[in-house]
Amino acid sequence: MIELQHVSKTFENAGGRVDALRDVSLTIADGDIYGIIGMSGAGKSTLVRCINMLERPTEGRVIVNGQQLDAMTPAQLRAARREITMIFQRFNLLMQRTCLQNICFPMELAGVGRKEAQAKARQLLELVGLPDKAQAYPAQLSGGQQQRIAIARALATNPKVLLCDEATSALDPKTTRQILELIQDINRKLGITVVVITHQMSVVKEICTHVAILDDGEVVENGLVSAVFSAPKSQAARHLVFPGGADAAVSDPSQERRIRLIFRSAQTTAIPMVARLAAEESIYANVISASTQKLSEEVYGSMLLGIPNSQFDRAWQFFRTIPNLQAEEVSVDVQ
């Protein structure tokens, strides 16, 4: 388990003071794939670097598998870091070394004998699907293949936690999907806890079970991906889920109240809700935004409606009669 307790990080330099993380508390369960998503500058990299103490928090505690990292000696920390490895956007391979040597490198540092290290490295090359690239140099590989080698290297010390810092941001969509599949496969086969840092919602939707949304150094929302993305509450989450925003022109906030509907089954998504509201109740709702998405193998729909003030109570009663539908009133500035 990874626990961040009231973690803050402030950078102070000639340019001034930046509060990159503010009182962040998170718990990541063993074996989970946990996404941390946010806009550029939100503090994602700083947060992930605090998990392995590449960055020391200014305040707060970081506890990984029961060990409090921020209280460790340098030698203890080096040992702990073998269990918390990381992959990066730019792969960070040693260009003068072959792929096999790259994968052997962390084992060399840990004092593993050469033969044993090479045997393990070959197993890992198999696992990442590149058994024939042992003697190739990184420059001879595609970006996706280089990331596979970086993943193999990250697994060389039998880690319990894999941190992925924008690991697919430099890859095209197809390669991204293949690398995400590999990460998911590793999570399932080896039971490794994975923390995925990304600015792309598609990455979180594809593989994560839980997500935290980071905005200006703060966790503004966290929980199951399906719960957070189907009913985003914070401004930051709504920006991610509805990047285009709502069209203000379709709706006059002074004349109506807003209802967010969340559908959680294929049968409910198939009901022509707005048409029935008009036909059966003569209530003409504004559809401000609507989307369906597949999250964790289930179909979820979400619709934001503007309902004329005088008809709101009747519309509310109508929605309450429909099974598998969650309705909530939201404030008029919600998009």
Ligand SMILES: Nc1ncnc2c1ncn2[C@@H]1O[C@H](COP(=O)(O)OP(=O)(O)OP(=O)(O)O)[C@@H](O)[C@H]1O
């Ligand atoms: N070493 C540093 N010195 C000073 N400020 C820093 C340092 N590292 C990060 N920051 C600042 O902390 C804030 C958070 O940066 P961070 O890189 O963690 O964000 P991010 O969400 O990962 O952004 P991006 O997606 O653009 O990489 C930014 O304002 C950044 O300028």
